[in-house]
Amino acid sequence: xxxxxxxxxxxxxxxxxxxxxxxxxxxxxxxxxxxxxxxxxxxxxxxxxxxxxxxxxxxxxxxxxxxxxxxxxxxxxxxxxxxxxxxxxxxxxxxxxxxxxxxxxxxxxxxxxxxxxxxxxxxxxxxxxxxxxxxxxxxxxxxxxxxxxxxxxxxxxxxxxxxxxxxxxxxxxxxxxxxxxxxxxxxxxxxxxxxxxxxxxxxxxxxxxxxxxxxxxxxxxxxxxxxxxxxxxxxxxxxxxxxxxxxxxxxxxxxxxxxxxxxxxxxxxxxxxxxxxxxxxxxxxxxxxxxxxxxxxxxxxxxxxxx
Amino acid sequence: xxxxxxxxxxxxxxxxxxxxxxxxxxxxxxxxxxxxxxxxxxxxxxxxxxxxxxxxxxxxxxxxxxxxxxxxxxxxxxxxxxxxxxxxxxxxxxxxxxxxxxxxxxxxxxxxxxxxxxxxxxxxxxxxxxxxxxxxxxxxxxxxxxxxxxxxxxxxxxxxxxxxxxxxxxxxxxxxxxxxxxxxxxxxxxxxxxxxxxxxxxxxxxxxxxxxxxxxxxxxxxxxxxxxxxxxxxxxxxxxxxxxxxxxxxxxxxxxxxxxxxxxxxxxxxxxxxxxxxxxxxxxxxxxxxxxxxxxxxxxxxxxxxxxxxxxxxxxxxxxxxxxxxxxxxxxxxxxxxxxxxxxxxxxxxxxxxxxxxxxxxxxxxxxxxxxxxxxxxxxxxxxxxxxxxxxxxxxxxxxxxxxxxxxxxxxxxxxxxxxxxxxxxxxxxxxxxxxxxxxxxxxxxxxxxxxxxxxxxxxxxxxxxxxxxxxxxxxxxxxxxxxxxxxxxxxxxxxxxxxxxxxxxxxxxxxxxxxxxxxxxxxxxxxxxxxxxxxxxxxxxxxxxxxxxxxxxxxxxxxxxxxxxxxxxxxxxxxxxxxxxxxxxxxxxxxxx
Numbered sequence: 092x093x094x095x096x097x098x099x100x101x102x103x104x105x106x107x108x109x110x111x112x113x114x115x116x117x118x119x120x121x122x123x124x125x126x127x128x129x130x131x132x133x134x135x136x137x138x139x140x141x142x143x144x145x146x147x148x149x150x151x152x153x154x155x156x157x158x159x160x161x162x163x164x165x166x167x168x169x170x171x172x173x174x175x176x177x178x179x180x181x182x183x184x185x186x187x188x189x190x191x192x193x194x195x196x197x198x199x200x201x202x203x204x205x206x207x208x209x210x211x212x213x214x215x216x217x218x219x220x221x222x223x224x225x226x227x228x229x230x231x232x233x234x235x236x237x238x239x240x241x242x243x244x245x246x247x248x249x250x251x252x253x254x255x256x257x258x259x260x261x262x263x264x265x266x267x268x269x270x271x272x273x274x275x276x277x278x279x280x281x282x283x284x285x286x287x288x289x290x291x292x293x294x295x296x297x298x299x300x301x302x303x304x305x306x307x308x309x310x311x312x313x314x315x316x317x318x319x320x321x322x323x324x325x326x327x328x329x330x331x332x333x334x335x336x337x338x339x340x341x342x343x344x345x346x347x348x349x350x351x352x353x354x355x356x357x358x359x360x361x362x363x364x365x366x367x368x369x370x371x372x373x374x375x376x377x378x379x380x381x382x383x384x385x386x387x388x389x390x391x392x393x394x395x396x397x398x
Numbered sequence: 399x400x401x402x403x404x405x406x407x408x409x410x411x412x413x414x415x416x417x418x419x420x421x422x423x424x425x426x427x428x429x430x431x432x433x434x435x436x437x438x439x440x441x442x443x444x445x446x447x448x449x450x451x452x453x454x455x456x457x458x459x460x461x462x463x464x465x466x467x468x469x470x471x472x473x474x475x476x477x478x479x480x481x482x483x484x485x486x487x488x489x490x491x492x493x494x495x496x497x498x499x500x501x502x503x504x505x506x507x508x509x510x511x512x513x514x515x516x517x518x519x520x521x522x523x524x525x526x527x528x529x530x531x532x533x534x535x536x537x538x539x540x541x542x543x544x545x546x547x548x549x550x551x552x553x554x555x556x557x558x559x560x561x562x563x564x565x566x567x568x569x570x571x572x573x574x575x576x577x578x579x580x581x582x583x584x585x586x587x588x589x590x591x592x593x594x595x596x597x598x599x600x601x602x603x604x605x606x607x608x609x610x611x612x613x614x615x616x617x618x619x620x621x622x623x624x625x626x627x628x629x630x631x632x633x634x635x636x637x638x639x640x641x642x643x644x645x646x647x648x649x650x651x652x653x654x655x656x657x658x659x660x661x662x663x664x665x666x667x668x669x670x671x672x673x674x675x676x677x678x679x680x681x682x683x684x685x686x687x688x689x690x691x692x693x694x695x696x697x698x699x700x701x702x703x704x705x706x707x708x709x710x711x712x713x714x715x716x717x718x719x720x721x722x723x724x725x726x727x728x729x730x731x732x733x734x735x736x737x738x739x740x741x742x743x744x745x746x747x748x749x750x751x752x753x754x755x756x757x758x759x760x761x762x763x764x765x766x767x768x769x770x771x772x773x774x775x776x777x778x779x780x781x782x783x784x785x786x787x788x789x790x791x792x793x794x795x796x797x798x799x800x801x802x803x804x805x806x807x808x809x810x811x812x813x814x815x816x817x818x819x820x821x822x823x824x825x826x827x828x829x830x831x832x833x834x835x836x837x838x839x840x841x842x843x844x845x846x847x848x849x850x851x852x853x854x855x856x857x858x859x860x861x862x863x864x865x866x867x868x869x870x871x872x873x874x875x876x877x878x879x880x881x882x883x884x885x886x887x888x889x890x891x892x893x894x895x896x897x898x899x900x901x902x903x904x905x906x907x908x909x910x911x912x913x914x915x916x917x918x919x920x921x922x923x924x925x926x927x928x929x930x931x932x933x934x935x936x937x938x939x940x941x942x943x944x945x946x947x948x949x950x951x952x953x954x955x956x957x958x959x960x961x962x963x964x965x966x967x968x969x970x971x972x973x974x975x976x977x978x979x980x981x982x983x984x985x986x987x988x989x990x991x992x
Contacts, residue, residue, distance in 0.1 A: 348641035
């Protein structure tokens with residue numbers, strides 16, 4: 092297994108470098124000179140040079156690239172703050188929304204999928220599937236804006252948008268984004284896991300278990316659920332790195348000062364260090380998580396070995 | 399089975415805890431102070447260092463904290479300056495090349511954190527502080543974002559100082575190194591020496607970029623000075639939560655009015671600011687602050703485009719009855735902005751073809767454009783100068799801004815003759831790619847199609863648009879200009895030949911020696927009938943030459959509740975909030991039962 096892990100880690104390096112090269116080139120070729128963005132209405136050559144110097148974009152491109160690869164990120168152009176400090180400030184806010192939303196959503200998806208799959212063809216199955224498809228069909232922005240209007244503006248159950256430090260104040264502002272995030276994401280998962288559960292329910296080992304007189308509930312929760320875990324792992328662990336980057340649209344609309352909103356605003360503001368940093372770090376964690384998923388397969392399913 | 403069951407129960411417990419936590423947290427509504435002004439703020443503050451800030455969101459905050467030598471009289475139009483940190487208006491000599499300015503006495507810096515000055519009260523402002531602040535604007539180490547706007551080419555010897563700052567880091571600069579154009583005559587008198595008369599320089603001394611800072615504070619905070627203002631304004635920075643909110647409270651050592659000396663005895667009833675605390679919440683989206691305003695949680699707001707029909711009656715243009723009942727007041731005011739479509743005069747097709755530009759201008763239906771895309775919030779443009787300037791005349795007739803398809807088609811015949819055949823497709827560069835911008839571009843293409851022109855839109859983000867326009871890499875480009883000060887020169891510089899090369903503000907690269915001659919004459923004149931005549935002539939030249947397809951002058955629709963009084967529409971100036979008042983009882987009464 093260790094040989095496998097080392098091999099996968101080594102294979103990840105060129106992928107990571109490729110991602111960084113691609114993003115770097117996109118900024119270099121497609122994006123305009125950031126100095127122009129920060130120069131204001133009246134520009135002069137002198138002034139642009141000074142801004143480039145301050146932003147650190149006047150050093151050779153190869154040097155900038157090596158700096159990024161070696162984790163020496165320039166400070167954010169927009170915040171004039173270290174990207175690591177931005178991470179420390181904003182990632183916890185994104186996580187405060189994403190972690191509860193992720194676990195509630197995943198649990199709901201699995202429970203509903205198991206429930207409706209075990210009652211295939213009944214009104215309950217059709218009803219839940221219909222609601223799930225409806226949920227998938229509603230544009231996510233409409234859902235968010237609708238929730239703001241109804242629950243924030245009209246019923247006033249939750250604040251419309253914003254954020255505040257402190258656990259309960261944060262929860263006060265996080266509740267509605269978490270709820271709409273769960274509502275928006277649960278449908279797709281229910282449909283996906285229902286299909287997987289149905290495949291397992293019709294497998295030979297399930298029929299054998301039933302024939303042996305194992306109670307239906309135990310068949311479902313022990314035999315079926317155990318075998319469903321592999322696709323569940325595949326589906327969930329790879330999204331873990333995205334938890335700390337937050338939801339781009341959700342944070343933007345609900346004015347949550349997390350990492351997702353930061354990424355959107357940094358792209359708009361040509362804040363190259365921040366965008367490079369987020370892309371690099373997310374890719375890195377994503378690649379590590381992929382390896383981690385493979386390792387977990389061996390724990391969930393003893394038949395799987397890594398060579 | 400047992401393990402799975404426990405996992406399930408654990409999950410239910412987590413969800414249950416979340417629900418209980420949410421229910422509990424709903425009682426944790428952040429406290430609202432009845433004496434605080436609540437409103438939205440449009441963007442993140444990058445820096446609160448006047449020398450480094452060049453954006454509008456920062457200017458709005460800086461203006462409440464810092465003070466300049468001059469400011470605009472509140473609520474007075476036509477706009478008039480008054481001496482704020484200066485003791486009186488400047489005395490001009492040497493044909494207008496020298497400005498001598500006396501300073502007020504006894505105005506002290508306030509340090510809210512008691513770090514730079516342990517008692518919180520700093521020394522009184524002197525001429526040294528003023529010159530130091532001006533030199534910082536011209537410091538290459540601080541990127542000099544305002545250097546070109548304010549002092550470059552406008553102060554004798556400033557280029558030497560700028561080059562000197564490039565050779566050393568800030569900490570090693572000799573801030574007492576003389577600059578010929580920045581002179582300290584005594585503790586309370588400075589002199590600015592300019593290479594040529596510059597009547598607009600005084601407006602720069604009323605812009606927040608030239609606010610006076612404390613040298614001790616800069617030395618203490620170093621790089622972090624941008625987050626720790628030590629200033630003399632009506633408010634001080636109480637709290638700055640990046641991307642969340644900014645809170646300002648009344649400066650306890652403020653002199654009570656901006657137009658008096660530090661030791662003036664201002665009666666308590668007249669002392670400013672009236673509102674002792676202000677909280678600005680950041681919003682980049684327009685819907686949430688609008689909902690908060692309709693709930694009465696924000697005291698003032700602008701109307702987002704998507705909620706316009708909810709707020710304004712379409713037929714009458716008046717406020718909706720629902721909002722009137724809630725005590726909302728509408729302030730409509732023309733903005734000092736001209737929206738236009740620039741013709742790149744260096745383009746071989748557009749630059750030499752006056753009838754083509756005139757035809758395009760006549761084929762554009764401004765009335766329907768304003769109605770359809772801006773909810774009627776604007777006036778059709780007649781000339782480059784928008785309302786609010788002395789030379790703007792709403793009765794003026796410009797034949798090329800009147801929608802006239804017959805005349806436009808006639809002009810097109812001349813245009814094709816000049817071109818030696820049909821006009822090839824033209825490309826317009828749009829400064830965004832959002833829905834509105836696409837609709838606007840398609841509308842323009844349709845309108846131009848009526849005179850046989852094929853206009854193809856290209857969409858770029860604002861930064862790329864900026865770069866392409868600055869480098870004259872476009873044919874047509876949609877643009878707008880917001881006046882920086884109440885002098886027509888701010889618009890006419892956009893047509894001045896010396897500003898036509900790449901990066902210059904004359905984005906259309908328009909060059910007309912007759913115009914330049916008039917501009918040169920007007921540029922050194924103080925306001926008066928002679929300069930007004932020159933401005934009128936310059937305006938006529940531009941209207942005839944059509945380097946811009948003039949589109950419209952936007953109108954601002956701002957709302958506030960009747961419990962907030964003293965609000966005036968001000969296009970320039972800063973420190974405006976100190977004049978506002980809150981009727982706390984009325985607010986409480988209106989919000990009861992909501």
